[in-house]
Amino acid sequence: MKVLIVEDDLDTAQFIARGLEQSGDSATHCDNAEQALLSASTHPFDVIIFDRLLPSMDGLDAVRILRQSKIVTPIIMLTALSETSDRVAGLNAGADDYLVKPFAFSELYARLKALTRRQPLTPKALELVVADLTLERTTRQVKRADTHIDLMPKEYQILEYLMLNPKQLVTKTMLLEQVWGFSFDPKTSLVQTHVSRLRNKIDKPFTTELIKTVRGSGYIISD
Amino acid sequence: MTHMKNYHWVGKVLKITLTAWVLVCSMLIAISYLLLQQIKTQQTDEFIEMQSEVTHLYNEDGLNALLDEYELSHRPIWHKHESDERLDEEGLLFSLYDKNTLLLGSTELTITPVDEAIWQKYDSTLDEPISALYIHFTLDERYSLAILQPLTHHYIDTRNTLISINIWFTALSWLPILFIIFSITQQYAVRIVRIKNALSKVAESPDSERIDCDNTPDELNALVISLNAMLDDISDLHTTMKTMSVGIAHDLKTPLTRVANRLQCMQQDITNPDMLETHLDKASSDLHTVIATFNNLVRLNAIESGKHKNGFVELNLSSTILDLAQSYEPVFIDTGRNLEISIVDDVFCLADEDLINQLVCNLLENALEYSSQDAQVWIRLQNHIDGALLQVGDNGPGISVQDRSHVFDKFYRADISRSKPGNGLGLSIVKAICKVHRGEIQLLEHQKGAVFNIELPLLSQQ
Numbered sequence: 001m002k003v004l005i006v007e008d009d010l011d012t013a014q015f016i017a018r019g020l021e022q023s024g025d026s027a028t029h030c031d032n033a034e035q036a037l038l039s040a041s042t043h044p045f046d047v048i049i050f051d052r053l054l055p056s057m058d059g060l061d062a063v064r065i066l067r068q069s070k071i072v073t074p075i076i077m078l079t080a081l082s083e084t085s086d087r088v089a090g091l092n093a094g095a096d097d098y099l100v101k102p103f104a105f106s107e108l109y110a111r112l113k114a115l116t117r118r119q120p121l122t123p124k125a126l127e128l129v130v131a132d133l134t135l136e137r138t139t140r141q142v143k144r145a146d147t148h149i150d151l152m153p154k155e156y157q158i159l160e161y162l163m164l165n166p167k168q169l170v171t172k173t174m175l176l177e178q179v180w181g182f183s184f185d186p187k188t189s190l191v192q193t194h195v196s197r198l199r200n201k202i203d204k205p206f207t208t209e210l211i212k213t214v215r216g217s218g219y220i221i222s223d
Numbered sequence: 224m225t226h227m228k229n230y231h232w233v234g235k236v237l238k239i240t241l242t243a244w245v246l247v248c249s250m251l252i253a254i255s256y257l258l259l260q261q262i263k264t265q266q267t268d269e270f271i272e273m274q275s276e277v278t279h280l281y282n283e284d285g286l287n288a289l290l291d292e293y294e295l296s297h298r299p300i301w302h303k304h305e306s307d308e309r310l311d312e313e314g315l316l317f318s319l320y321d322k323n324t325l326l327l328g329s330t331e332l333t334i335t336p337v338d339e340a341i342w343q344k345y346d347s348t349l350d351e352p353i354s355a356l357y358i359h360f361t362l363d364e365r366y367s368l369a370i371l372q373p374l375t376h377h378y379i380d381t382r383n384t385l386i387s388i389n390i391w392f393t394a395l396s397w398l399p400i401l402f403i404i405f406s407i408t409q410q411y412a413v414r415i416v417r418i419k420n421a422l423s424k425v426a427e428s429p430d431s432e433r434i435d436c437d438n439t440p441d442e443l444n445a446l447v448i449s450l451n452a453m454l455d456d457i458s459d460l461h462t463t464m465k466t467m468s469v470g471i472a473h474d475l476k477t478p479l480t481r482v483a484n485r486l487q488c489m490q491q492d493i494t495n496p497d498m499l500e501t502h503l504d505k506a507s508s509d510l511h512t513v514i515a516t517f518n519n520l521v522r523l524n525a526i527e528s529g530k531h532k533n534g535f536v537e538l539n540l541s542s543t544i545l546d547l548a549q550s551y552e553p554v555f556i557d558t559g560r561n562l563e564i565s566i567v568d569d570v571f572c573l574a575d576e577d578l579i580n581q582l583v584c585n586l587l588e589n590a591l592e593y594s595s596q597d598a599q600v601w602i603r604l605q606n607h608i609d610g611a612l613l614q615v616g617d618n619g620p621g622i623s624v625q626d627r628s629h630v631f632d633k634f635y636r637a638d639i640s641r642s643k644p645g646n647g648l649g650l651s652i653v654k655a656i657c658k659v660h661r662g663e664i665q666l667l668e669h670q671k672g673a674v675f676n677i678e679l680p681l682l683s684q685q
Contacts, residue, residue, distance in 0.1 A: 100518075102514055152549075154549075154550055180547075180550065180580070181576070181577070181580070182577070182580060182581075182584075183577050184518075184522060184577070184580075184581050184584075185515065185518070186584045186585075186588055187515075187588050187592075187649075188554060188588055188591055188592075189554060189557075190550060190551065190554055190584075193553050193554045193557055194550070194553065197553055216504065216507070216508075
């Protein structure tokens with residue numbers, strides 16, 4: 001994964017770059033919007049990490065310019081602002097995802113993976129498959145090893161999102177955003193409770209466990 | 224604020240004083256004018272009477288008798304200088320003409336006849352041009368008589384007196400007016416200084432002082448009332464700030480101290496990878512608590528600023544709340560509690576969905592945290608007299624009487640030791656969300672547990 005980091009705070013940029021390099025990805029760093037626009041239009045990147053607050057230009061405007069010049073590279077915006085309206089403004093400008101500082105590297109990495117994976121895998125795929133587990137998106141039917149499994153609506157949505165990002169870390173925050181549409185973090189174990197119920201239905205009766213917990217970070221679905 | 228319109232008496236007093244002054248001055252001038260006019264009319268009447276007397280005498284006794292009567296048998300002729308002197312001494316000048324020839328009298332009067340008595344200017348060498356009554360009438364076909372009578376001394380004296388009275392009155396009447404203005408300003412200045420002094424004291428400590436205020440309905444008292452209301456607000460704010468600062472200090476100090484301790488432990492266990500990992504996990508979890516507190520503060524601030532109002536939509540409260548409650552049902556079951564959901568269909572409200580989600584989440588989280596282990600918790604939504612009524616409650620143990628009034632305060636926690644997780648902002652956020660939707664939240668009294676009633680106005684009211 002080739003990643004362009006546009007971030008004026010050197011510490012944050014190094015923190016991200018080191019994490020990426022440890023995971024075997026390559027990172028290029030720019031500390032201003034002008035240089036970023038130039039790099040993004042001359043080199044092919046898989047994903048761009050864009051800080052919202054840059055010294056000379058608002059990150060939103062920079063993203064808008066990139067999109068106007070037909071650069072479709074997925075963009076994730078980083079920001080200190082956490083309000084829904086700010087998030088919506090970011091997405092409207094052409095960003096694909098929005099992450100609030102401070103964040104765990106695993107959270108950022110999971111989102112980067114989700115963004116880069118989304119392209120080859122058509123989001124409109126009608127059938128999702130992981131090992132012997134299948135999910136029909138038109139009929140909302142879930143089967144494992146030919147056994148039909150009944151899921152509650154939230155359980156279905158969680159599973160669908162996990163299966164759209166197979167072998168990728170999906171964090172608790174991502175699930176809260178995608179499944180519940182929350183822009184805030186409820187204190188208790190809302191996500192954990194539902195994931196554990198989902199597991200009781202799709203993993204417990206079978207020999208192999210498909211949904212794995214990454215402690216303190218989130219969940220991965222894989223065979 | 225409501226009777227603000229009556230608060231202009233100072234302006235009124237000044238206006239009335241000035242109007243009265245202008246009126247009195249105008250009346251004085253008018254009276255003087257009328258008085259002088261009257262004197263003039265009187266003089267004209269006397270003048271005409273004199274004319275008829277002369278005519279009568281002439282008609283009865285002839286010219287020589289007339290001349291004898293006025294001791295003019297020597298038929299004097301007065302030129303300019305003599306005419307002026309005579310006019311000055313006698314207050315009368317005349318000329319008698321035989322056809323168009325001057326028979327006797329002044330050479331200074333015009334020959335052309337003037338039948339009616341008129342006022343005209345006469346240029347005297349002794350004095351300034353004077354205003355005088357003039358007539359030139361015929362006695363018969365042969366003789367005609369011209370008479371000139373300047374304004375009487377009585378008129379001139381009266382006029383001068385009246386002018387002085389007017390000037391003096393105009394000049395002197397300013398003194399009481401200035402005095403009135405001065406005393407009002409002085410009174411104001413004293414009161415403003417008093418307000419200023421009170422405010423200086425308030426600046427040192429907001430709770431100490433309120434500004435005195437009597438019942439006079441004027442601008443300054445209106446200002447004082449507003450200032451006092453503002454000071455009450457500020458002092459509330461000050462108290463809130465104090466509670467908040469203490470709250471922030473406590474809520475941040477505890478996890479930060481733990482992080483500091485973990486860092487020291489890491490230094491000691493630097494060679495032991497397993498221990499290091501435990502320390503890292505714990506430190507990281509404590510830092511998350513700090514960040515969560517800050518996020519909640521920022522969120523609370525954003526809600527209170529009212530910027531969400533732009534994103535309000537017609538929201539089906541029933542389906543939003545039902546969805547959320549059903550999501551929470553397993554969480555309650557897993558903790559041994561029971562969540563009873565009773566929601567009337569299609570209750571609508573103009574609202575921000577994200578905020579309504581958080582409102583319900585925070586109330587349910589609150590019930591999860593503070594209700595007893597096997598509590599019955601319920602969430603109910605129904606239409607109310609003029610709004611939607613949401614109730615979230617549990618059957619125990621409830622909130623103690625001394626804590627009831629503080630549950631919505633920022634960083635207030637019934638549990639003084641702050642040993643339970645959470646940061647005391649949950650219900651403050653709930654209250655802020657209610658406020659931004661123009662709703663009301665109430666903690667019901669005389670209940671076994673904590674029961675919150677939330678009234679949200681329906682579409683039509685917003």
